[in-house]
Amino acid sequence: VQLVESGGGLVQPGRSLRLSCAASGFIFGDYAMHWVRQAPGKGLEWVSGISWSSGSVGYADSVKGRFTISRDNAENSLHLQMNSLTTDDMALYFCVKDAGYISTWFASSGMDVWGQGTTVIVSS
């Protein structure tokens, strides 16, 4: 079971970035997925979640209206489109699998598989 993030990098404030996560070793379409971020030297912050079928999504207040989560079950991939980035968005972004089978993104059974993360740096 593996999650591999990509797409991070250096971006100017106000610009956009699209993160991707490639999943393998499990039936991707059977599980909700999440993005969780960690600013340098700080704790964990949940960013967004999506149900197994893409029928329901959720966002932290800090990113609502700027970030969009999506998934492609045929390609075993998860994405996070990030617009209007600010320095507060600078963090290591983890792609995370929900532990619940055929699960929604809310009321999680726990987050049982984490990628190694991709780093987003927002700076002019």
Add this chain to the structure above:
Amino acid sequence: YVLTQPPSVSVAPGESARIPCGGNNIGDKSVHWYRQKSGQAPVLVIYYDSDRPSRIPERFSGSNSGNTATLTISRVEAGDEADYYCQVWDNTNNHYVFGAGTKVTVL
């Protein structure tokens, strides 16, 4: 919803480490716990208050009642040094909340 964890806990090898996670009526919620070693991704160590993933040693246990959930690490080893985070689902605001994390140091 706010989860309160002590910044640090120190414990001697072989002793037990108890990591509290405080929240208003947290006993009515399901609490998950994660371990994050330096430079690594988090790992789920306890889910639904007290259940343990198969790969996690029996030394890890959890409880939840009233206003405090607790992660207990028995017979602490040097390899248990890490940051530990509690997490709940906030059904009022429809988002997940993590505690600020507790750094466990093995003396």
